[in-house]
Amino acid sequence: MDDSATIEIWGAGTMRTFRPVWTAEELGLNYRHVPIGPRTGETQTAEYTRLNPKQKVPCLVDGELVFSESVAISRYLIARYGDNSTITAPECLEMRAREDEWVSYFYGELDETSLYVIRRHGALAPIYGEAPQAVASARTYAARHLSVIAAHLENRDFVVGGRFGLADIILVSCLDWALRYDFDLEDSLLGYRDSITQREAYGKACAVNYSERKGG
Ligand SMILES: N[C@@H](CCC(=O)N[C@@H](CS)C(=O)NCC(=O)O)C(=O)O
Structure with missing residues (x-):
């Protein structure tokens, strides 16, 4: 500190x-x-x-x-x-819109709608209540969107604009979280994550x- x-x-x-x-x-x-x-x-x-x-x-x-x-x-x-x-944020408006699109997608669909639902009604069930159907459905939902992201990263090192940025921070944090929950990530996601997590x-x-x- x-x-x-x-x-x-x-x-x-x-x-x-x-x-x-x-x-x-x-x-x-x-x-x-x-x-x-x-x-x-x-x-x-x-x-x-x-x-x-x-x-x-x-x-x-x-x-x-x-x-x-x-x-x-x-x-x-x-x-x-x-x-x-x-x-930096991407320089041009169009690239900033792309970054915003991906960041909103990762946060909205992976973090809030899927991973945190699994957490709330899994490990935190004593506080938020048991909901096994919601957990199972959140897993299926996350897997579907992880496939979309895997396809996007097939030939890319970074999410947007060919350089590291906010979208990579949000995505890798979600991938780390998904791995903790034993999601079977596709190779493009694993390769992408392996490379980003080398950063000092x-x-x-x-x-x-x-x-x-x-x-x-
Ligand atoms: N949307 C918020 C979520 C923040 C959030 O829910 N944080 C949790 C920990 S991951 C928390 O502080 N929980 C305490 C509580 O709900 O009492 C963000 O992304 O910062």
Whole structure:
């Protein structure tokens, strides 16, 4: 934890908290990581509730600016601090639209509609309730969309524009999550993921996000 930093990233141990941490590592930012975890009571303190009334992680503090949502935080950090030596948003409107399309698709269809449903009604069933049919259906649904993504990555190293960016951070975080749930990923997805996870910032982010707090 860096006490001289003005950027704070709150939250550790989950795929959602991993995204802004990974983005910050890619950008080489000086940030303070506050490794609070969900369902520990730490998101419900008065201090944290002032920052994020949703009582969820992650949350970003950058000077006066305070906001949550893993995709929004990662996108903001890139837009604010990225440059050609690190990561940037695509330059032209058309490529930004493509990036937005894929990021929305990964987050909407893989993260929220599938993987988190499996989590809510699987490992977190004591809190959210048993729903085996919803879990089975979410698995089938995710598999169908993973095939679409596998086809897109057949001859590509990155999701959009031939260079690493936000869409890769969101996708790889979802692929990591899918692997934890024993999805059988197609070769193009495995090859893509293998290559991206060689990045130094990915390794550093894993250490930051998962070593300080396990389980998520
Ligand atoms: N859409 C949010 C989801 C945030 C979220 O649900 N975080 C979970 C951990 S992965 C959490 O804080 N859960 C605590 C709770 O629901 O009490 C994002 O992508 O940041």
